Amino acid sequence: xxxxxxxxxxxxxxxxxxxxxxxxxxxxxxxxxxxxxxxxxxxxxxxxxxxxxxxxxxxxxxxxxxxxxxxxxxxxxxxxxxxxxxxxxxxxxxxxxxxxxxxxxxxxxxxxxxxxxxxxxxxxxxxxxxxxxxxxxxxxxxxxxxxxxxxxxxxxxxxxxxxxxxxxxxxxxxxxxxxxxxxxxxxxxxxxxxxxxxxxxxxxxxxxxxxxxxxxxxxxxxxxxxxxxxxxxxxxxxxxxxxxxxxxxxxxxxxxxxxxxxxxxxxxxxxxxxxxxxxxxxxxxxxxxxxxxxxxxxxxxxxxxxxxxxxxxxxxxxxxxxxxxxxxxxxxxxxxxxxxxx
Amino acid sequence: xxxxxxxxxxxxxxxxxxxxxxxxxxxxxxxxxxxxxxxxxxxxxxxxxxxxxxxxxxxxxxxxxxxxxxxxxxxxxxxxxxxxxxxxxxxxxxxxxxxxxxxxxxxxxxxxxxxxxxxxxxxxxxxxxxxxxxxxxxxxxxxxxxxxxxxxxxxxxxxxxxxxxxxxxxxxxxxxxxxxxxxxxxxxxxxxxxxxxxxxxxxxxxxxxxxxxxxxxxxxxxxxxxxxxxxxxxxxxxxxxxxxxxxxxxxxxxxxxxxxxxxxxxxxxxxxxxxxxxxxxxxxxxxxxxxxxxxxxxxxxxxxxxxxxxxxxxxxxxxxxxxxxxxxxxxxxxxxxxxxxx
Numbered sequence: 170x171x172x173x174x175x176x177x178x179x180x181x182x183x184x185x186x187x188x189x190x191x192x193x194x195x196x197x198x199x200x201x202x203x204x205x206x207x208x209x210x211x212x213x214x215x216x217x218x219x220x221x222x223x224x225x226x227x228x229x230x231x232x233x234x235x236x237x238x239x240x241x242x243x244x245x246x247x248x249x250x251x252x253x254x255x256x257x258x259x260x261x262x263x264x265x266x267x268x269x270x271x272x273x274x275x276x277x278x279x280x281x282x283x284x285x286x287x288x289x290x291x292x293x294x295x296x297x298x299x300x301x302x303x304x305x306x307x308x309x310x311x312x313x314x315x316x317x318x319x320x321x322x323x324x325x326x327x328x329x330x331x332x333x334x335x336x337x338x339x340x341x342x343x344x345x346x347x348x349x350x351x352x353x354x355x356x357x358x359x360x361x362x363x364x365x366x367x368x369x370x371x372x373x374x375x376x377x378x379x380x381x382x383x384x385x386x387x388x389x390x391x392x393x394x395x396x397x398x399x400x401x402x403x404x405x406x407x408x409x410x411x412x413x414x415x416x417x418x419x420x421x422x423x424x425x426x427x428x429x430x431x432x433x434x435x436x437x438x439x440x441x442x443x444x445x446x447x448x449x450x451x452x453x454x455x456x457x458x459x460x461x462x463x464x465x466x467x468x469x470x471x472x473x474x475x476x477x478x479x480x481x482x483x484x485x486x487x488x489x490x491x492x493x494x495x496x497x498x499x500x501x502x503x504x505x506x507x508x509x510x511x
Numbered sequence: 512x513x514x515x516x517x518x519x520x521x522x523x524x525x526x527x528x529x530x531x532x533x534x535x536x537x538x539x540x541x542x543x544x545x546x547x548x549x550x551x552x553x554x555x556x557x558x559x560x561x562x563x564x565x566x567x568x569x570x571x572x573x574x575x576x577x578x579x580x581x582x583x584x585x586x587x588x589x590x591x592x593x594x595x596x597x598x599x600x601x602x603x604x605x606x607x608x609x610x611x612x613x614x615x616x617x618x619x620x621x622x623x624x625x626x627x628x629x630x631x632x633x634x635x636x637x638x639x640x641x642x643x644x645x646x647x648x649x650x651x652x653x654x655x656x657x658x659x660x661x662x663x664x665x666x667x668x669x670x671x672x673x674x675x676x677x678x679x680x681x682x683x684x685x686x687x688x689x690x691x692x693x694x695x696x697x698x699x700x701x702x703x704x705x706x707x708x709x710x711x712x713x714x715x716x717x718x719x720x721x722x723x724x725x726x727x728x729x730x731x732x733x734x735x736x737x738x739x740x741x742x743x744x745x746x747x748x749x750x751x752x753x754x755x756x757x758x759x760x761x762x763x764x765x766x767x768x769x770x771x772x773x774x775x776x777x778x779x780x781x782x783x784x785x786x787x788x789x790x791x792x793x794x795x796x797x798x799x800x801x802x803x804x805x806x807x808x809x810x811x812x813x814x815x816x817x818x819x820x821x822x823x824x825x826x827x828x829x830x831x832x833x834x835x836x837x838x839x840x841x842x843x844x845x846x847x848x849x850x851x852x853x
Binding site (some may be wrong): 172277283319320321325326329330331332349353354356388391393394395397398399401402404417418420421422423426427430431433435507508 | 539634661662663666667671672674679692695696698730731733736739740741743744745759760762763764765769770772773774777829846849850
């Protein structure tokens, strides 16, 4: 029985990943069925259906213009049809759609299916942290791995070299997903600590807000490097305090230190935080101006983390996370970004 | 018996450190003598002796213009006079002067003296690696700690927040040096692994050459983050292969990941390597043009590391270090910076 792959999602990152996965199934014909189905949320684009354009032009002109897809990647607008009998599910869509999508596909996927989550973010409520890999596992009753790394989608699509990290509890799943994702320009390391992989992908954005505040203040590269390092240490502490299984070594992986470096160099979280310091406008005004009203991930996560830590009276033990929250939401002086972490 | 501090060296970094040390001795009058002597290599500057200017203006106009020194820092041109009865020696001078300086001061320092090395670099010969802390320890017969971190001298002198790492085998020495160096803008972490601290300070420059090659090729931030991460892992492997005492945790310190980030963002090693790719001129020509003929630390260290690894038939186990060497000195294609690390 060969593996039938379904990519669930087709944004910028989903398109870049659809390309890689479709290339790789052809490299291992003994393991994978040659066709990869990609569920595309149907929309009109320049007077046509997006899936029609993708399947004719072999390109997603809305989310990844200029990048050619292999011909074995097929865009499917119907979720049930896209996921029917699929044995490998690649989740790469905005987190708010995860539950609905799982409900719809549950009765149709292969009974032995496994999944991997490339979903950014976590659900942090005052009383608990929910990982999307675990949410998918619960909803579908299958094993779920996670993938995260220093992977700006456009650069991956252009085949510029990078690394990524897959966290897989199950060794055989890890080997299979290595085959599905690894290429000469997208180097996969497989580790066991899927919790750490997902935590890094969410918490890094809080650190990037801190780095942006430092940039806005003109503090220079020593200070920024210190904030990145202190942030990495709080990410590790958060993982190890609230999830017993999180490993030190995860933070040396691409999902840890490398993704943090990338996110703190470019990236919207860093940029909007820099503008926050320079313009002194509230964050929701900047979101409207700079992000068309989309919510910034890092500030949202900072707020959720703060509420989670507050509920445990542990805000003092995470001074960088806490200070980022207080600067953004409680009018704390921006200079406290360095004063409070001493 | 209070500690008598002597700062041995007065360049850009030595001047920034002289300022910090002089501020701190006054904060702990029960531990330190109030006067800090700084050995200044005497030279003429604008028709006067440099030490005369420093002691009159409380500023080093040649190496750290615009920064005021505390009045308890005294510039002394004579090494014997500067180090006489000194019990705490801060070595912050170019490594080629270490041996001569130790010979000259040996008979004059306090019998119970201890030192700390802020010297950049290592001496790597095909048959051995010599740490300057150990070299000073051998020459003077005293215990020597090491300090290194993401510490661009000008930013430290301007009191912009950063962190640094002190490696001290002896706990009491560590506490004492913490007192001597820690301020609200220069945050000191003390660890035991002085070998790791010094190795990081030298090997980071090889990684920065790799990062500069990537920048020269226009590879973007995923690739650069991957090179930084792979470099950090080779630094760790080098330390743990050739020095049994080097700890994983050292690479999470300021001397590790933070200094590497700073060095790979700005810094001359990164910059000259970028120019190497863009102009395709040999490195010695670029050194003449861009550095007034001064030798680039990163390429020199890459060469020494390569010869050291060659002598052990271990170049394949350090693909990034080896590829940097081959690109700079053996005309390997610049693109191999990513091809060879897969």
